[in-house]
Amino acid sequence: xxxxxxxxxxxxxxxxxxxxxxxxxxxxxxxxxxxxxxxxxxxxxxxxxxxxxxxxxxxxxxxxxxxxxxxxxxxxxxxxxxxxxxxxxxxxxxxxxxxxxxxxxxxxxxxxxxxxxxxxxxxxxxxxxxxxxxxxxxxxxxxxxxxxxxxxxxxxxxxxxxxxxxxxxxxxxxxxxxxxxxxxxxxxxxxxxxxxxxxxxxxxxxxxxxxxxxxxxxxxxxxxxxxxxxxxxxxxxxxxxxxxxxxxxxxxxxxxxxxxxxxxxxxxxxxxxxxxxxxxxxxxxxxxxxxxxxxxxxxxxxxxxxxxxxxxxxxxxxxxxxxxxxxxxxxxxxxxxxxxxxxxxxxxxxxxxxxxxxxxxxxxxxxxxxxxxxxxxxxxxx
Numbered sequence: 001x002x003x004x005x006x007x008x009x010x011x012x013x014x015x016x017x018x019x020x021x022x023x024x025x026x027x028x029x030x031x032x033x034x035x036x037x038x039x040x041x042x043x044x045x046x047x048x049x050x051x052x053x054x055x056x057x058x059x060x061x062x063x064x065x066x067x068x069x070x071x072x073x074x075x076x077x078x079x080x081x082x083x084x085x086x087x088x089x090x091x092x093x094x095x096x097x098x099x100x101x102x103x104x105x106x107x108x109x110x111x112x113x114x115x116x117x118x119x120x121x122x123x124x125x126x127x128x129x130x131x132x133x134x135x136x137x138x139x140x141x142x143x144x145x146x147x148x149x150x151x152x153x154x155x156x157x158x159x160x161x162x163x164x165x166x167x168x169x170x171x172x173x174x175x176x177x178x179x180x181x182x183x184x185x186x187x188x189x190x191x192x193x194x195x196x197x198x199x200x201x202x203x204x205x206x207x208x209x210x211x212x213x214x215x216x217x218x219x220x221x222x223x224x225x226x227x228x229x230x231x232x233x234x235x236x237x238x239x240x241x242x243x244x245x246x247x248x249x250x251x252x253x254x255x256x257x258x259x260x261x262x263x264x265x266x267x268x269x270x271x272x273x274x275x276x277x278x279x280x281x282x283x284x285x286x287x288x289x290x291x292x293x294x295x296x297x298x299x300x301x302x303x304x305x306x307x308x309x310x311x312x313x314x315x316x317x318x319x320x321x322x323x324x325x326x327x328x329x330x331x332x333x334x335x336x337x338x339x340x341x342x343x344x345x346x347x348x349x350x351x352x353x354x355x356x357x358x359x360x361x362x363x364x365x366x367x368x369x370x371x372x373x374x375x376x377x378x379x380x381x382x
Contacts, residue, residue, distance in 0.1 A: 001172070001173065001174075001175060001312070001313055002154060002170045002171070002172055002173075003151065003170070003171055003173050003175070003313075004168050004169065004170045004171075005147050005148060005149070005168075005169045005170075005171065006166060006167070006168050006169075007127075007143045007144045007147050007166065007167050007169060008143065008144040008164065008165070008166055009127065009141050009142070009143055009144075009158070009165035009166060009167050010141065010142040010143070010144075010165075011139075011141045011142075011165060012139055014137055014139060015138075015139050015141055016165075018129075018138075019158060019160065019165060020113075020160070021073065022073065022074065022077055022115045022158070023113040023114055023115055023158075023159070023160055024108070024113070025070075025073045025074075025077050025078075025115065026077050026081050026113075026114065026115035026116070027106045027108060027113065029062065029077060029078045029081040029082065030081045030084075030085060030105075030106050031105050031106055032062055033058050033059075033062060033081060033082045033085045034085060034103055034104075034105055035105075036053075036058050036061050036062065037053045037058050037085065037089070040052070040053035040057065040058070040061075041053050054086065055082050055083055055085065055086025058082055058085070058086075059078070059079060059082040059083075062078060062082065063078070071133065071134075072132055072133070072134060072135070073132055074117060074119075074129075074130055074132050076116075076117050076118060076119055076130065077115050077116070077117065080115075080116040080117070080118065080155065081115075081116070084116070085103060088103040089103060097301075111161060111162065111247050111250075112159055112160070112161045113159060113160050113161075114157060114158055114159025114160065115157075115158055115159075116155055116156065116157050116158075117129060117130055117155070117156055117158070118154065118155045118156070120153065120156040121153065122149050122153060122169075123140055124140070125143070125149070126140035126141055126142055126143060127140065127141040127143050127156070127167060127169075128140045128141075129141070129156075129158075141165075143167065147169075148171075149169070149171070150171065150173065151171030151172050151173040152171060152172040152173075153169060153170070153171055154170040154171070154172060155170060156168065156169055156170070161247065161251065162244055162247040162248060162251065163244070175313050175314065177314055177315035178269060178270060178314040178315060178316065180273050181271055181272060181273055182273065183271060183272050183273065184197075184272055184273060184274040184275070184276075184379065184382050185197045185198070185268060185271070185272040185274075185275050185276070185379075186275070186276040186277070186375045186376075186378030186379045186381075186382075187268070187275065187276070187277045187303075187375070187378075188278070188327065188371050188374040188375045188378060189277070189278065189280065189298070189300050189303065190298070190371060191294035191295060191298050192204045192294065192298060193371075194264065194303070195371040195372065195374070195375050196268070196375060197375060197379070198271075200371075201260070201264050202260075203257070203260055203261075203297075203298050203299065204294075204297060204298070205256070205260075207256065208253060208256050208257070208297075211249050211252055211253045211256070212253065212297070214249055215246060215249050215250065215253070218242055218243075218245055218246040218249065219246065221242055222239065222242060222243060222246065225238075225239050225242075257297070257299050257302070258302070261299060261302055261303050261306055262306060264303075265303065265306045265307045265310050266310065268307065268310075269307075269310045269311060269313075269314050269316050272316070273316055273317065274316070274317045274319060274382050275307065275311065275316065275317070275318055275319065276319045276320075276321060276378040276379060276381050276382060277303075277304060277307065277318070277319075277320060277321070277378070278320070278321045278323070278325070278327065278378070279320040279321060279322060279323050280300060280323060319381060319382065321378055321381055325377075325378075325381075326338075326377075327374040327377040327378050328344055328359075328370065328373075328374050329343055329344060330373075330377045331359070331361040331363065331364065331366060331368075331373070332368065332373050332376035332377050332380070333361065333364055333366045333368075334361060334363055334364040334366070336361055336362070336363035336364065338362070342362060344356070344359065344370065356370070357369060357370045357371065358370060359373045
């Protein structure tokens with residue numbers, strides 16, 4: 001199985017230029033491939049005899065029309081970019097994906113730029129990228145320490161963010177299956193917290209809320225500068241410095257969120273054999289504009305993604321409840337399901353004047369905490 005290590009890269013000045021050039025080339029290949037894909041699709045809609053676009057046909061079209069300067073760069077950058085484009089179109093038809101959406105053109109102004117290669121090696125504790133044809137000066141890149149580099153290295157992703165360089169190193173390793181505990185659990189996802197059988201996990205701690213307040217301040221300042229000074233504002237030193245602070249805080253917020261989710265999912269697979277979660281369409285929920293920002297910050301999609309691969313790694317069973325399963329409306333004691341005006345909403349129930357976190361069964365009279373009742377209903381699916 002594949003285990004990924006994220007490391008910090010420390011390239012010299014020569015390799016900084018080489019990495020920047022490969023990042024630009026990856027963006028160029030993606031945009032050219034997407035434009036070719038769209039043209040082939042439009043032609044197919046008008047003429048059914050024309051071939052449908054695919055990663056194979058788009059790649060062959062770009063390779064056949066290569067310019068001379070492209071031969072000075074790694075050929076794998078182009079091929080892997082088109083392969084990712086094909087996967088992006090396949091994921092477009094699966095709305096359960098964490099970052100679901102139609103493939104879009106890449107901008108050179110994006111905060112994150114990167115490329116991929118499947119010919120990298122680990123040599124003497126350093127990262128060695130594949131050397132392009134005709135290149136004389138090429139150096140190994142020093143990486144951050146205290147990283148487990150054991151296993152067979154697969155496709156490496158290198159990216160630049162806020163002036164720093166990072167790499168995702170996927171290694172094929174053999175992991176031991178976790179021992180069976182005989183216990184089961186269910187997780188009810190909510191904005192700001194996750195409820196499960198052993199308690200509650202806070203996904204928006206105080207330090208994270210402070211970071212988001214600072215991010216909001218930086219965004220307002222940058223917007224004000226653009227309104228007052230127009231396009232000239234983006235070239236000023238103060239604007240660039242504040243944008244760097246904004247990107248830094250975004251990175252810190254992401255690190256905190258990932259740390260919470262990684263620790264929680266690891267605790268679940270260590271202590272439980274079967275885990276039940278809801279099969280939510282996160283993208284559709286965000287498009288409703290009701291608590292969409294809180295949904296995005298709670299990282300429902302990342303939680304499911306991390307829990308899925310860890311259950312697969314360690315031999316645990318993940319059960320997905322159907323998206324229409326009434327875990328919130330069902331009474332865990334008698335099984336009564338609320339309907340019509342009796343349903344609980346985000347504001348509670350205005351007809352019966354119940355709170356948003358309170359569940360009152362109108363059949364048996366039981367009173368529960370709303371989230372604890374949902375966890376109990378999910379456990380009934382095991």
